[in-house]
Amino acid sequence: MPQILAPDSPLVARLAGIHLFGFDAAPCSQRVACALAEKGLRRHRTVRWDDTRAATLTAPPGSYVFRQVSLIKQDHLTAGYAAIQPNMVVPALVDDGRLFIESMDIIDYLDERLPGPALMPRDPQRAELVHALVDQGKALHVSVRYVSFHWGLGRLGKLNAATEQRLRELERAGSPEQLAAFYAGFNRDAIDAREYLAHLRALENGYAEQESRLHGDGRPYLSGDTFTMADIIWCMNVMRILECGYPFSARYPQLSAWFDRVRARPAFRDGVMRHHRGMHHLFRAKAALERWFGRGIRRAAAA
Ligand SMILES: N[C@@H](CCC(=O)N[C@@H](CS)C(=O)NCC(=O)O)C(=O)O
Structure with a gap:
């Protein structure tokens, strides 16, 4: 599980609940957004990826905060984002201060972590x-x-x-x-x-x-x-x-x-x-x- 154990960004530790760093038109980010929706989580709000306003730091249960990393504005190619996602791509996911990268590993993690239909068959x-x-x-x-x-x-x-x-x-x-x-x-x-x-x-x-x-x-x-x-x-x-x-x-x-x-x-x-x-x-x-x-x-x- 590619969990980043000591992220360089101080933002990660401040995030409560589930936060998806992504871009809505990017396939790798869409994969995770799809898995979250299949698991019944709704998007609570969309904010800029580096938003630190108090109201954005917590995702209520049953929902997630979408932290938009614009690939058009090239937010992903900045030092601030590289301190979160060291490969400078979307997505990254934070769950109560724990940081994960790699879309399919994130989906594996969510499949284990969340109730809802299994995305990996038991058979x-x-x-x-x-x-x-x-x-x-x-x-x-x-x-x-x-x-x-x-x-x-x-x-x-x-x-x-x-x-x-x-x-x-x-x-x-x-x-x-x-x-x-x-x-x-x-x-x-x-x-x-x-x-x-x-x-x-x-x-x-x-x-x-x-x-x-x-x-x-x-x-x-x-x-x-x-x-x-x-x-x-x-x-x-x-x-x-x-x-x-x-x-x-x-x-x-x-x-x-x-x-x-x-x-x-x-x-x-x-x-x-x-x-x-x-x-x-x-x-x-x-x-x-x-x-x-x-x-x-x-x-x-x-x-
Ligand atoms: N192996 C990574 C690949 C992530 C990836 O390639 N993301 C693309 C969007 S689908 C990206 O951020 N690209 C930035 C760019 O091309 O500049 C994963 O599955 O999470």
Whole structure:
């Protein structure tokens, strides 16, 4: 469990109840927001990530405080946030002064800690499948980053020189996220088109595998009859690429129907989409425009 035992930030120890440091349009943060909603927790209020007003420091039972770390304003690439999340990404979660990072480890923790439907099946065989699907989903996260920066964010995703320099200074040696190396290539358009395509193909292989899993026995969710953390990680791996304009329903009809089932869940609607609707439509509109001009991810989608 990646609990950060002695966080550098004095804010962490002051937080009572559950606080999620996240960004509503970021898939890794959406995973945790979804899990919290599945467990029946409601969002008590949304505040800036570094808000220290007394009224924001405590999340009442049955709820959590959402501490917004704007990836647009690049709040995550500041010394203050690095003192909370040493890898400078969202999410991070604080539970009564204890700090956790890594979205899927946080979900594991919440699953054990909170009542509500189990997100990991009790049945050992199904649990094994869920673990494998989660590992596969995690391994593809870097591909989601490459594809969504290239075909989704485009130049909006670039850092200015000062922020890039700050990131280089702040990034700890051995950070698993390797943000500085990624931005060094992305900012200068130095990532080869073949590399982006390889990441898209890696995702497509994963989607094809889930398509046949769902097709095989008509199961409603990836590991069987109930919604699990495997569905959480995969639905975010789908949503971000869908927002880039990827033709899911044509290429993967079963996966697309599964995604519709997931997004119809009250927890997904209230915990994720309610806070992400604006950005979701913006991404979709940008993708539609690109398609209209004959550009974008559609042309790169495997035939
Ligand atoms: N392994 C981490 C990955 C977190 C991650 O990559 N977060 C992204 C958003 S989904 C982020 O904060 N990116 C910042 C950036 O790209 O500058 C986790 O699962 O929590």
